[in-house]
Amino acid sequence: MASAFGEYFWQYLPLVFFSSLGVLQIAAARAGLRGLTFFRRPLPCYLFGAVAIVGAFVWFYATGDRGAEPLVRINDGVKVFFGETETFATFMGGAVSALVATILVSSVVNARISSSTDKGVPHGLDALKEMTFFQAITRRLRKGA
C-alpha cells in the first residue's frame, strides 16, 4: 500500500515556523534580549509576534478542516499518516528553522548593537542583551573561552 506523509507536513511546518518566529520575538523582548529582536523597542516586537502567531494559526485553519479527518487514515488505497513522531519531528524542524532565521535576521538588523570588543562576553543568553548571537560567538572564540 502506498503512503503519503507530505500532505500534512507542508501544512504544519509553516504554522510552526511562523508561530515560533512570533513566540521568539515576544520572549526575546520580554527578557530584554536585544540581540535576538528584530526591532529596537519591545512594543513592535510584541506586535510582530502577535501578528505572526495569529496569522499562522488563521492561515492553518483557513486552508483546511482540521478536525474532520484523522491524522492516520486510508484515502483511495493510500495510507495517509502523520502520527506523533511525524508531528514532533515537524515541530522540531519548524522551531529550529525559526530560531536559525531569528538569529540570522537579528544579527543583520542589530549588526551595530555592540561596537566595543574590549568587554568580556557574558555567559549564556545574557550575552544577547548587549550583542548579537554572532558577535557573542566570534568574541568568545577570539578570546578562546
Add this chain to the structure above:
Amino acid sequence: MRLVVDDWFVITCLALSMIVIWFGARSLSQRQRNQRAVWTAAWGVGISCLWFHLFRINEIFDRARPLVEPPLTYLRTDQSFPSEAAAVGFAFATAIWIGNRRAGIALGFLAFLWAFGRVYCGAHYPSDVIAGALIGIFTSFLMYFIWRILKFAPNLFIGFMRWIHLA
C-alpha cells in the same frame, strides 16, 4: 470548542509555550529553573507517550469510544481508555508547574480545556481523561526526581546550550 478538540491546536500551543518559558525569563535564576522545567517537560511528555506504545495500555483495556457520531470532530475508532491527549497535556503542565508556578497553572488550564473538550465532543469518557491526566502527572514527577538524581544530564545539555548562548 472545536478548536480545542482537534489534533493540532492545544498541542502546538503547549509546545510553543516551551519556547517562551525557555527564552522569556528576565532573571538568571528564574531562567535556570524554567529551562530545567522545559527539560523535565520534554522527558515527561516523551515517556508518557512511550508508556502508551510500549505497554499498549489502550489495547489492554480495549474500551470503545463513547459516541459513534461525535458532533465536533471525526469519528475515532481506536480504544478510548486512557486518554493520551490528557496524559501529554498534564505531563507538560506538571513539569512546568514544578519550575514555574504561574506558567504551570496557565498550561494546566490549557490541558484541562483539552481534556474537557475531548469529553465534551464524545471522544472520551471522563474516566479516560482522569486516568490519562494521572499518567501524565505521575510521569512528570517521576522524570523530575530522576533528573534530580542524575543531575549531570540536564546540566550537560543546558551547560552546552549556555555555552552557545542559547540558554
